[in-house]
Amino acid sequence: MRDPLSFEDRIASALGRYADRARTDVDAVAFVQLTRGGAARSWSAWHLPRALRLALALGLLLALALAAAVLVGGRPSPAPTGVTNGWIAVAANPIELATDGSGATAPEARDIYLTREGEPPRRIIGTSDDGLTQGCPRFSPGGDLLAYGEGIATIEFRAPVPGRAVVVLGVRPDGSATAPIQRFELPSEAGALACPTWSPDGGRIAFSTGAELWIGEIDSGRTIRLPTGGEAVWAPDGSSLVALEPGRIRTFDAEGAEGAAVPMEALSLQSPAWIPGTRELIAFDYGSDQERILAIDVDTGATRVLRDDPYHGGPGSVALSPDGTMLAYRRGADGSQVVVTEVDGSDPRVLSGGTSSGLLWSPDGQQVLQRLSAIALTPGASAVAYPSPADVDMDRVPIQHVSWQAVRE
Amino acid sequence: VGHFAAEEPLLYMAEVITRQAPPDVSLVRRAADGDETACAELVAAHYPSMVRAAFVVTGDSDTAREAVQLAWSIAWRRLGGVRDPERVRPWLVAIAANEARHLLKRRHRRTVVELSMGVDDRASVDPADGIALLDLERALRELTPQERGLLAMRYVAGLDSTQIAQASRMSASGVRSRLARLLERLRKELGDA
Numbered sequence: 001m002r003d004p005l006s007f008e009d010r011i012a013s014a015l016g017r018y019a020d021r022a023r024t025d026v027d028a029v030a031f032v033q034l035t036r037g038g039a040a041r042s043w044s045a046w047h048l049p050r051a052l053r054l055a056l057a058l059g060l061l062l063a064l065a066l067a068a069a070v071l072v073g074g075r076p077s078p079a080p081t082g083v084t085n086g087w088i089a090v091a092a093n094p095i096e097l098a099t100d101g102s103g104a105t106a107p108e109a110r111d112i113y114l115t116r117e118g119e120p121p122r123r124i125i126g127t128s129d130d131g132l133t134q135g136c137p138r139f140s141p142g143g144d145l146l147a148y149g150e151g152i153a154t155i156e157f158r159a160p161v162p163g164r165a166v167v168v169l170g171v172r173p174d175g176s177a178t179a180p181i182q183r184f185e186l187p188s189e190a191g192a193l194a195c196p197t198w199s200p201d202g203g204r205i206a207f208s209t210g211a212e213l214w215i216g217e218i219d220s221g222r223t224i225r226l227p228t229g230g231e232a233v234w235a236p237d238g239s240s241l242v243a244l245e246p247g248r249i250r251t252f253d254a255e256g257a258e259g260a261a262v263p264m265e266a267l268s269l270q271s272p273a274w275i276p277g278t279r280e281l282i283a284f285d286y287g288s289d290q291e292r293i294l295a296i297d298v299d300t301g302a303t304r305v306l307r308d309d310p311y312h313g314g315p316g317s318v319a320l321s322p323d324g325t326m327l328a329y330r331r332g333a334d335g336s337q338v339v340v341t342e343v344d345g346s347d348p349r350v351l352s353g354g355t356s357s358g359l360l361w362s363p364d365g366q367q368v369l370q371r372l373s374a375i376a377l378t379p380g381a382s383a384v385a386y387p388s389p390a391d392v393d394m395d396r397v398p399i400q401h402v403s404w405q406a407v408r409e
Numbered sequence: 410v411g412h413f414a415a416e417e418p419l420l421y422m423a424e425v426i427t428r429q430a431p432p433d434v435s436l437v438r439r440a441a442d443g444d445e446t447a448c449a450e451l452v453a454a455h456y457p458s459m460v461r462a463a464f465v466v467t468g469d470s471d472t473a474r475e476a477v478q479l480a481w482s483i484a485w486r487r488l489g490g491v492r493d494p495e496r497v498r499p500w501l502v503a504i505a506a507n508e509a510r511h512l513l514k515r516r517h518r519r520t521v522v523e524l525s526m527g528v529d530d531r532a533s534v535d536p537a538d539g540i541a542l543l544d545l546e547r548a549l550r551e552l553t554p555q556e557r558g559l560l561a562m563r564y565v566a567g568l569d570s571t572q573i574a575q576a577s578r579m580s581a582s583g584v585r586s587r588l589a590r591l592l593e594r595l596r597k598e599l600g601d602a
Binding site for chain 1: 456457460461462463464465470473474483486487489490491511514515538539540542545546549560561564565578592595596
């Protein structure tokens with residue numbers, strides 16, 4: 001019997017021989033791309049054959065899906081995104097039982113729970129007596145990390161929260177959390193709870209401190225401060241961050257360098273999302289007489305009205321499907337109708353099952369979530385009610401405190 | 410030549426300082442500042458290590474090279490934030506291994522793909538280690554991409570447990586215990602019990 005050390009040496013030797021099979025030469029074109037390109041410029045030439053194959057395959061899948069939908073007389077749902085739905089993270093405040101046994105809502109000491117179909121919810125971050133608000137959970141694009149805002153609990157969510165930070169930790173497949181891997185402390189003065197937004201590659205998060213927008217690097221902990229209080233959205237390639245300020249669009253590169261600001265008609269925008277493959281954002285405009293859903297060209301500031309009948313119910317009043325082909329929004333005097341349309345606002349369809357909350361698409365693009373109840377887009381499918389934590393008041397959970405994990409198998 | 414006298418010692422000192430700095434430190438700093446020659450040197454120095462590590466994760470040269478391409482695109486963006494340029498190699502290798510893992514997940518590949526080499530070659534046993542690559546490949550297929558990444562970082566790139574821990578968001582002791590378990594699994598798979 002060989003001792004463990006000698007076996008370790010043998011494995012190292014064999015793995016070295018195995019790795020010798022890799023082609024490690026760099027051809028001339030690739031070398032130029034590697035040294036000069038960076039992500040955006042190098043991608044197209046290097047990956048073109050594979051990208052073409054992928055595009056053809058996706059096109060074929062989309063065509064098949066459309067054909068099937070036409071055959072059965074239904075309206076197409078968004079194409080499958082290649083991901084499945086994982087855990088749903090919810091930040092909610094536990095209900096404290098009053099002495100008479102009735103539920104009394106605790107101050108805004110939100111904690112973060114995970115839930116999914118068929119499993120009981122579990123609290124993974126926070127305790128009832130920690131005096132902290134943990135909110136705005138956001139799964140990373142890869143689904144393996146969770147970022148959230150933290151601060152000392154106050155009675156109202158919108159009231160200033162002192163002791164703020166943004167924390168990042170890992171989520172294991174079984175729904176348990178790792179120890180925090182990064183913590184970004186915010187300035188000592190109080191402000192709104194910071195809600196993080198992940199970069200598309202999962203390497204950075206952006207969050208507003210109020211007067212400033214910060215970019216935090218997950219691995220290094222480095223932060224870059226940008227002088228804008230506008231709501232921000234990452235470009236799909238992660239190379240820049242677009243901030244929507246009243247009347248103008250500002251663009252910053254990943255290192256914080258600012259490009260030329262572009263004037264824009266809209267004054268108050270919410271829930272921006274970048275339409276994949278375009279230079280346009282969709283956003284909810286609530287600053288004019290008529291509330292609207294707009295498409296905004298980030299290069300020119302030009303706007304197109306996609307819908308002029310939305311209901312403004314705060315964050316999540318409009319949501320872009322994961323594949324960027326459809327919109328979901330709320331309509332009606334009390335916002336109780338949930339409507340889906342094509343991404344250009346055409347062909348509206350009212351989904352069965354109203355809502356009184358913001359909307360969030362499932363990662364697979366097949367459901368629209370309203371708190372913990374999801375409307376399936378498949379014709380005839382019933383709504384799915386995900387298990388609510390027993391000790392929380394779900395009616396008081398705005399949609400910005402819900403995030404759905406994408407699982408790429 | 411008297412008027413050069415004051416400059417020459419300065420030039421000499423600058424050269425000495427440059428030479429005394431660990432090669433990666435000046436390379437990383439220059440590359441982060443946009444020096445294309447330094448970028449090229451950095452790629453030339455570390456590309457093979459990165460591809461070898463990624464290859465152990467993917468089992469396929471093309472996918473490994475693609476992962477390394479993605480890894481460089483990430484590395485360029487973050488190079489300016491590298492706290493310890495002397496440790497750029499483990500950092501780059503770890504990014505390559507991670508990108509290889511992510512690439513496999515994105516492509517729905519649960520296992521290592523077939524190697525493109527002759528059966529005889531794969532079946533051959535090196536007397537130095539007594540392990541056939543065919544058997545090793547089969548054993549690697551049973552591991553997760555993350556586990557293969559750990560093996561690659563430790564035994565192909567030669568990173569120690571502290572360096573792996575820093576790169577993979579684990580504790581050093583966690584890395585050591587996972588590697589020990591992996592070795593035990595491989596020992597059983599490869600019949601070295």
